[in-house]
Amino acid sequence: MVTYEVFADRIFPPASLTQMLGMEYDVLIVGSGAGGGAVLWRLCDRWRNNGMRIGMIEAGNLLLPAHAWNLAILSGGRAEKFVANPFATRYIGKTLPEFSGAKQIFALGGRTIQWAAVTPRMPLHVLARYPVPFKEMEKYYNIAEEVMKVTKPFIHNGALTEIFLNLLRANGFPEATHFPMAVDMKPTKYGEVHSNAYFSSIHFLAEAMNIRPFDLAVNARAVQVLAEHGKANGVKVMSPDKTSYVLRAKNVVLSASTFETPRLLLHSGIRGTAIGRYLIDHSAIRGTAIVKRKGFPEDLGPLDILVPETADRPYQLEMYRRGRPSIEEVAIGINGYGLVEPRAENRIILNPYRIDEYGLPVIQVNYSYTQQDLNVLREMTSAMRKAFSAIGAILVSVDGQPEIFLRPPGDDNHEAGSCRIGDDPATSAADRYGQIHGVSGLYVADNSVLPSLGTNPTLTTVALAIRTADYIVSKSQSSR
Ligand SMILES: Cc1cc2nc3c(=O)[nH]c(=O)nc-3n(C[C@H](O)[C@H](O)[C@H](O)COP(=O)(O)OP(=O)(O)OC[C@H]3O[C@@H](n4cnc5c(N)ncnc54)[C@H](O)[C@@H]3O)c2cc1C
Numbered sequence: 001m002v003t004y005e006v007f008a009d010r011i012f013p014p015a016s017l018t019q020m021l022g023m024e025y026d027v028l029i030v031g032s033g034a035g036g037g038a039v040l041w042r043l044c045d046r047w048r049n050n051g052m053r054i055g056m057i058e059a060g061n062l063l064l065p066a067h068a069w070n071l072a073i074l075s076g077g078r079a080e081k082f083v084a085n086p087f088a089t090r091y092i093g094k095t096l097p098e099f100s101g102a103k104q105i106f107a108l109g110g111r112t113i114q115w116a117a118v119t120p121r122m123p124l125h126v127l128a129r130y131p132v133p134f135k136e137m138e139k140y141y142n143i144a145e146e147v148m149k150v151t152k153p154f155i156h157n158g159a160l161t162e163i164f165l166n167l168l169r170a171n172g173f174p175e176a177t178h179f180p181m182a183v184d185m186k187p188t189k190y191g192e193v194h195s196n197a198y199f200s201s202i203h204f205l206a207e208a209m210n211i212r213p214f215d216l217a218v219n220a221r222a223v224q225v226l227a228e229h230g231k232a233n234g235v236k237v238m239s240p241d242k243t244s245y246v247l248r249a250k251n252v253v254l255s256a257s258t259f260e261t262p263r264l265l266l267h268s269g270i271r272g273t274a275i276g277r278y279l280i281d282h283s284a285i286r287g288t289a290i291v292k293r294k295g296f297p298e299d300l301g302p303l304d305i306l307v308p309e310t311a312d313r314p315y316q317l318e319m320y321r322r323g324r325p326s327i328e329e330v331a332i333g334i335n336g337y338g339l340v341e342p343r344a345e346n347r348i349i350l351n352p353y354r355i356d357e358y359g360l361p362v363i364q365v366n367y368s369y370t371q372q373d374l375n376v377l378r379e380m381t382s383a384m385r386k387a388f389s390a391i392g393a394i395l396v397s398v399d400g401q402p403e404i405f406l407r408p409p410g411d412d413n414h415e416a417g418s419c420r421i422g423d424d425p426a427t428s429a430a431d432r433y434g435q436i437h438g439v440s441g442l443y444v445a446d447n448s449v450l451p452s453l454g455t456n457p458t459l460t461t462v463a464l465a466i467r468t469a470d471y472i473v474s475k476s477q478s479s480r
Contacts, residue, residue, distance in 0.1 A: 011065065012108075012205070015055070015215035017237060017245040023215070026052040027472060028235055028249035030222040030264070031059070033110020034458050035446035035465040036255030037201030041147065042469035044208040052476070055247065057220035057237055059256075060106035063088050064113045067198035083107070083114045092259070092363070093410050095354075099281075099365040101411025104259060108218060111257075111413060112200040112458070117182040118306075118318070119150045119459040125311040126454030131422050131432040132467070140463035147207070148199045148462065149184040158301025160330070164319065164391045165305055171390035179304040179318070182459075220245075223358050225252060225268040225442065232442035238358050251472055253434075254419075255446040255465070262348050262418040262429075262448060263363050265436070272437055274429045276348040279367060280417035280453050282337035283377050287384050287404035288322055289393035290329045300325060303332065307387065309454045314339035315380040316455055317387055322398075332393050336384050337412065338376040340369065342452055344427075348418050367409055377406070416457050419448035421464070434468035443468055 027043055029036045036056065043054055064071065068079030083089060083105065093102035105111045121127075121141050127134055144150075161178065168176040182199035186192075196203070208214060217237075224236035226246065234248040254261045262276040293300075300321070307317040315338040322331040340346075346368070350361035369377070381404055388395055395403040409415075421444075422428025425437035434449055436442040445465035447457050 011062065012209070012216050012218070015217050017217050017220055017239055017247075020055055020215055020217055020247050021245055023053055023055065023248065025055040025215075025247065025249040026476065027054050027251045027253060028247055029054070029056040029253045029255055030235060031110060031255035031257065031260070031446065032056055032108050032205065032216075033201050033255060033257065033446065034112050035461050036253070037109070037112070037204030038144070038462040038465035039253050039255060039445045039469045040214065041204040041208045042466045043473065044211040044214060046469065046473045047212070049212050054214040055249070056214065056216045057222060057235070057247070058108055058216065058218050059221040060088060060108055061218045063107035064109070064202075066196050066202055067112070067117070067200035068114045069198045070196050079114055093408065095362070096365045096410075098367040099408075099410045099415075101408035102259070102365070102415065103410070103413075104257065108205070109201040113202065115200070115413070115458065117198050118456045119145070119148060119180050119182045120306060120308065120455045122460050123309050123311075123454040126309070126452055129452055131428075131451070132464070136467065137463065140467045141459065143466055144459055144463040147204075148182040148459070150180050150182050150459070151185045152178045152180050158303060159297040160300045160303040160321065161305060163296070164303065167391050168305065168307065168387060172386055173307045173317075173390065175310060176305055176307045179306045181304070221358060222254075222256065222264055223267075223360055225254070225264055225270060227268070227270065227439050227442060230438060231440045242358065251441045251443065253443045253445050253468065253472075255444075257446055258415045258418050258448040259348065259363055261444055261446055263350065263360065265419065265429075266350050267360050270436060270439060270442070272425065272429050274344070274420065274422075274425070274427055276418050277344045277346070278342040278417045278420050278427070278451070279346045279348055279365065279415065280340055280342050280450070281367075281409050281415040282412050282453060283340050283369060283373055283380075283409075284338070284407040284412040285336040285377065285381060285384065285404055286407060287334050287336075287388065287395060288398045289332050289388040289395045291332060291391065291393045293325060293328055293330055296330075300330060309337075309339065313383070314376045315383065317380075317384060319387065331396075332388070332391070334384050334387060335412075336380045337414065337455070338373070338380045339454070340373050340376075342417055342420070343370070414453060414457050416447040416450040416453055419444045420451040421449045422451055433471040434464065435471075443472070445469075
């Protein structure tokens with residue numbers, strides 16, 4: 001790991017926790033994943049060099065300088081193995097019987113260094129239940145899509161995609177469409193290199209660095225949020241050798257993930273009945289089927305088809321190609337993501353009997369499906385069979401699994417909602433700008449803010465995080 005540390009210090013602004021001690025930050029961001037990166041970039045872009053002080057602390061280290069798929073050396077399945085190393089990934093689900101698929105990634109860029117970059121907007125019927133007006137969501141989706149280079153043409157004209165799209169649309173799935181992906185499709189020309197195609201939060205950090213200076217400390221774990229008289233004023237941070245530092249800040253933004261953000265808040269004694277509650281995740285199923293290659297063009301192209309959730313269909317299907325096709329056959333996978341109603345009972349709590357190496361209680365998760373959630377699962381399973389049949393594919397079992405199987409909660413990496421935004425402090429942890437109810441200057445900007453899910457979470461988290469940054473900018477202007 002020494003190599004990484006030297007590497008990180010050379011690439012990123014080298015701030016040590018000791019250097020950061022003497023500062024009072026205008027904004028201190030905890031966590032550098034999708035939400036934290038978005039806040040950092042937006043603040044730097046809005047404030048430019050106006051003297052405001054921005055700091056970021058990240059519990060992990062520099063593991064990869066970009067999304068893993070942008071690095072030739074990590075192609076062919078090696079990326080997954082590399083990120084799974086114990087320095088970065090913790091399979092916390094092993095001790096969470098009701099959320100056994102959960103994992104955490106501690107690294108600069110958070111989970112975006114290996115995410116699949118699928119970036120749809122939430123469906124309209126889901127946004128209708130969000131506390132943020134639709135026009136506002138639209139404005140911030142536009143900004144998020146532009147900065148994340150979201151594109152649809154990524155897989156246009158792929159033979160398999162086009163053939164299957166037509167078959168699905170004609171056989172009960174009229175809304176089937178191409179995946180929007182956060183992939184920079186611009187060709188390299190006139191000296192502008194576009195080799196860093198897959199978006200990750202490292203992009204946000206890099207963009208921010210090119211705009212103005214900020215302090216970033218890696219291997220710096222927030223262990224407590226500090227607040228007095230209803231106002232945030234800093235964060236207690238620990239280095240790997242367990243030395244404590246108190247960093248002062250006028251505004252604190254927690255972007256430590258759906259698991260870590262409520263954990264920090266609960267451990268810090270921040271009150272709020274909804275903190276940790278309303279945990280949501282898709283109910284996830286997966287199936288594999290085979291189609292005969294005969295009759296398809298030689299060049300199959302990629303396969304990425306999205307059947308979005310609608311008001312009448314409470315689940316989403318994602319069709320993709322599994323592995324390399326043989327001369328005879330192509331394996332097709334479908335992931336199904338079903339709606340799970342947000343409920344206060346599904347929650348993250350602290351386990352007072354298990355303390356981690358930093359002295360913090362670990363989390364415990366209470367999570368179960370209602371009869372309604374189980375109905376959605378059943379409906380989604382039969383729709384998956386129908387989709388395979390529409391493209392003429394025959395279901396097969398892979399690795400001894402049933403042809404269509406239920407994935408454990410958390411396995412899809414879509415967990416959210418544990419610090420949801422809303423207007424009512426009884427049912428939401430933060431207001432519509434991400435500010436924790438009753439604590440001024442304390443914000444949340446990560447997947448935990450999402451009040452409900454209707455598709456993959458990250459684009460929406462980034463849009464809301466940018467909005468939170470704009471709110472902080474506007475508040476600081478009015479208090480000057
Ligand atoms: C394999 C894979 C594929 C995925 N594919 C998709 C996809 O196609 N589409 C999609 O929408 N989503 C996808 N996701 C999910 C996506 O990565 C997450 O939605 C997104 O990264 C969540 O952002 P976040 O800011 O909530 O948390 P994260 O990205 O997890 O970032 C949290 C950060 O906080 C840091 N941190 C945690 N605790 C502390 C602490 N106490 N102090 C300081 N720092 C701390 C962590 O190290 C991390 O850097 C995928 C995820 C994986 C793993």
